[in-house]
Amino acid sequence: MTPALAIAGLRTEFRIGGAWHPAVSDLSLDLMPNETLALVGESGCGKSVTAMSVMGLIRPPVGRVTGGRILLEGRDIAGLPEAELESVRGDRMAMIFQEPMTALNPVMTVGDQVAESLRIHRGLSRTEALGRARALFEEVKIPSAAARLGEYPHQFSGGMRQRVMIAVALACDPAVLLADEPTTALDVTIQAQVLGLLSDLRARHGMAVLFITHNLGVVAQIADRVAVMYAGQIVEQGPVGAIFARPAHPYTRALFAAIPRLDRPDQALSAIGGRVPPLDAMPDGCRFAPRCPLRRAGCELPQTLEPLSEEHAVRCHVAAHA
């Protein structure tokens, strides 16, 4: 089966003080239809940059994609001219964002915002597109859908706005959905509802979902596989069960250790000391080494992603040969 999305050797650079530095380097991952891959890591590790690169939304002078292939349903879309990318964006691949409060245009009715991609990609008339938008509103469970099409984003709550965003993304029935922390800004009960909705929709449409999050609880609930990112690289990748049962990379372990446990009294909050190295001062060897409790000889060398089992791989010479 062809992956819905296959990224191979992606490299995205940003300009800092006149020089280009990679924010994502040599990133590869495959995403099958009807599969959810969680991309996990702390802020600034390159999760969003990866999604934005796939969408072709990183363009000079801010940033540039300098290497790798991005195969969407087998077709390489890396480096396509803007006009051709526009015809793919919002049609075969779609994206939803973290901030439902600001991600919708405040001066356009939500119905028109959903209808817009249908009019652009499917050539529907406004009336036809609005009719389709109404069905989409019902599918994402917005109550009294027909009446709310003509309302504006400020008349919706945060959770409802995120449902509108999802309707916008689903409008053209995309093969790949990139979800960039779609529930982070929502409160916990709404978050659970939206996650449930996303799982349903994925199953019904057979979509491949790349789910970006820093919340491991969300990962456990929604993901089939997990890729852990650190400083622009994937440091560990595997099925969700294996990662949760046997986290191999010291960074993954530190992430799990940072979750407070309810079954033990009086524990100090465990945080990872230090910070992510800045883009213009990236170590040559293991990028986590400066913060790693298991640091030893060999960590100063560049690390490769080594298989632990058939589907589980880790970028750490200590963990790989333990």
Add this chain to the structure above:
Amino acid sequence: MLGFVLRRLLAALPTLFAVLTLVFVIVRIVPGDPALVILGDQATPEAAAAVRARLGTDQPLWRQYIAFLGAAATGDFGSSMVTNRPILAEVSAVLPHTVDLTAASMVIGIVIGIPAGIWAALHRNRAIDVAARLLSLLGLSFPVFVSGIYLLLLFALHWRWFPVISNADLDDPLDRLHKVLLPAVALGLTMAAYITRVTRGAMLASLSEDYIRTARAKGVPWRRVVWVHGLRNASIPIVTVVGLYVGILIGNSVLTEIVFNRPGLGKVIVGALNQRDYTMLQGLMVIYCFLIVVVNLITDLLYGVIDPRVKQT
């Protein structure tokens, strides 16, 4: 929407009332008896009393105030002390010229200013942007009596495309358009300079918003992202500046009227000042303030059309 319009209309009423009161007070504070100003120092007491009775200035202040408000409410602003013609007639004789000039300048300002501002924003800090900013600074620093004279020298004297005296025949639309063009360019270029700057800033702000990224992620073509999603969200400050500037144009186009020899409200105001025509000034102030209130009302209503969130408050 109807409720919003009614609320805005009601909100404009106190402003008008305050303006009328202020004008009334100012005219009464000005030293000198209007009757003596009309008749001169040598007037007999009887003649002066007769004039005061005609003007109503022999009445107690509160009575004058009520009479003044009542007259203003019925659109009666009295007559000129100098010519004895009704003020409304004097104003409506020149108002079409002023409206022509204001509207034409506004169109020129918008048609040049908005695309230039967007263009500058899209090429931020590159040659086009720097050029647009320099040109708009130049436009702002050129007073209209300088740019107007250059325009006359070039287009009226050298090429003879336009007349030097732009006193148009109000019954001939083509003549009005022909004669308003040159002065409108002089005023419109300054306005375009303002609009360019405001549009550039507002577009830079709106294009960096999250919903622009959403629109691009939907595959909306960039041109549509800019002109639909970006511009509509940037239009509140643009409409504000246009509204303010139109208010300024209505009363302050006297320099343009003099340079281009056209009739207009500005000239009437300056004429009344020179002749110490107090009743005329009082009426003109009220009419001018009324026009400003109307322009502001239109601006307010446009806010509601552009941004649905405005209608809620």
